[in-house]
Amino acid sequence: MDTPLVIDDTWSASRxxxxxxxxxxxxxxxxWHTGKQVVAALKRRLRPRESDFASYRRARGRQMRVVNSVLVRIDSSYGVEARRAPDVRRACLLAYGVGRGDRLVPLQELLGVIGAEQLRLRGVEVPALGGRIHPHYGVFAPTRSEYADLVARAPLDAVGQAFDVGTGTGVLAAVLAKRGFAVTATDLSPRAVECARENLTRLGLTxxxxxxxxxxxxxxxLIxxxxxxxxxxxxxxxDHAVYDENSQMLRRFLSGARDHLEPGGQVWLILSDLAEHLGLRSRDELLKLIESGGLAVAGRSEIAPRHTRAQTARTRQGGGGRGGGLLAEARAREITSLWRLAPAIQH
Ligand SMILES: C[S@@+](CC[C@H](N)C(=O)[O-])C[C@H]1O[C@@H](n2cnc3c(N)ncnc32)[C@H](O)[C@@H]1O
Structure with a gap:
């Protein structure tokens, strides 16, 4: 790769x-602090303003590519080579593990690593659990955990074996374990697997x-x-926890779930309708996917995200302009559903 150009406080964001x-x-x-300001100025300047979602995402991609072009060097013990830089050793150890120092990383990424350390130490209160979940770097954090209430309250005839597919921090595995299920949780991400194990142990659940x-x-x-x-x-x-190109994971989950169910079993699919408000996937399309997986809707409960206002405000700040407005408007109307699905009766 090309040698980066060394820059310092004499450089403006425009340059x-x-x-x-x-x-x-x-x-x-x-x-360090001037570096942060330059990065923040680049982010502001390239804030997506497009009014359709595809253009908005392209602009967001460009914004991230530009912002991630401003690098800092971290040494082998995770010291940052910038004046007045904070001590990020523990944050880097938690996010990257041992021996991943002595390289260049985007300054913006390092800010994320610092934020993730704080979130991991503080944890997120999950009312459905009566406890806290501690997300790891790169693992989906249940900061809007109202969907956990849906899982905690959904009607049940009996408990038995449950699978939690795509467990993330393990929050839903924990809710199911609390409801008396023997749970097996999976995730494709090794970070999530480690994080979920740690959270379940911390909560005293198996x-x-x-x-x-x-x-x-x-x-x-129950799946x-x-x-x-x-x-x-x-x-x-x-993004991998939130974005699913062509609904790949959803399709594969719905087409495979029935073959992993015990007789009389149910599938609980938790899904926000944000994609419908953004015009990316219709309700009809979802119902067809359910049907083609040999499943039928046995019931549905729904909840509006508790933090919509705060989230909307954040979107306006982060996404900004009309693009941010597009997301903010969709989020204001967002409803999360728990779809209770059972094998369809075959004629
Ligand atoms: C929206 S997050 C949900 C996490 C957690 N269940 C929760 O409710 O907070 C989706 C999760 O699915 C995981 N995932 C994505 N594709 C997967 C796959 N093919 N197999 C298993 N997990 C997957 C992601 O790593 C992520 O942790």
Whole structure:
């Protein structure tokens, strides 16, 4: 890869942007706080303003590529080579593990690593659990955990074996374990597997957590899944928990779930309707996917996200302009459903 151009406090955001647009990567060697300001200015300047979702995502991709072109060097013990830089050693150890230092990382990524450490230490209160979940870096955090209430309250005739597919922090596995299920939870992400194990242990609950693509071996009386809910291409690390290109995971989950059910079993699919408000997947399309998986709707409960206002405000700040407005408007109307699905009677 090309050698990055060394830049410092004498560089303005406009000059940095011009250099990046000419194809350079930039190595920040000035004051840490000024570096943060340059990155924030680049983010503001490239805030997506498009009014349709596809253009909005393209603009967001460009914004991330530009912002991630401003790098800092971390040494082998995770010291940051910038004046007045904070001590990020523990945050980096938690996010990257041992021995991943001595390289260049985007300054913006390091800010995410610092934020993730704080969230992991503080944890997120989940009312449905009466306890806290501690998300790891790169694992979907249940900061809007109202969907956990849906799982805690959904009617049940009996408890038995449950699968939690795509467990993330293990929040739903924990709710199911609390309801008396023997739980096996899966995730494709090794970070999520480690995080879920740690959360369940911390909560004093028992569940098997394994790395698997969708289903673990065997069958269950209840299969729960809260898949990524926006059918669009992921861009960054966290996007993989939220964006699912062409609804791939949803399709594969719905077409395979029936074969992993015990007789009389149910599938609980948790899904926000944000994609419907953005015009990315219709309700009819979802119902067809359910039907083609040999499943029928046995019931549905729904909840409006508790933090819509706060989230909307954040979207306006983060997404900004008309693009941010597009998402904010869709979020204001967003409803999350728990679809209770049972094998359809075959004629
Ligand atoms: C929206 S998050 C939900 C996490 C958690 N269940 C919750 O409700 O907070 C979706 C999760 O699915 C996982 N995932 C995506 N594709 C998967 C696959 N093919 N097999 C297993 N897990 C997958 C992601 O890593 C992510 O943790």
């Amino acid at each position: 940095a942007l011009r250099a990046i647009e000419r194809g350079s990567r930039l190595l920040w060697q000035g004051d 569940a098997d957590v394994v790395r698997a693509d969708l289903f673990p071996p065997g069958r269950a009386d 729960v899944c809260n898949p990524p809910w926006i059918p669009a291409r992921p861009i960054g690390l966290l």
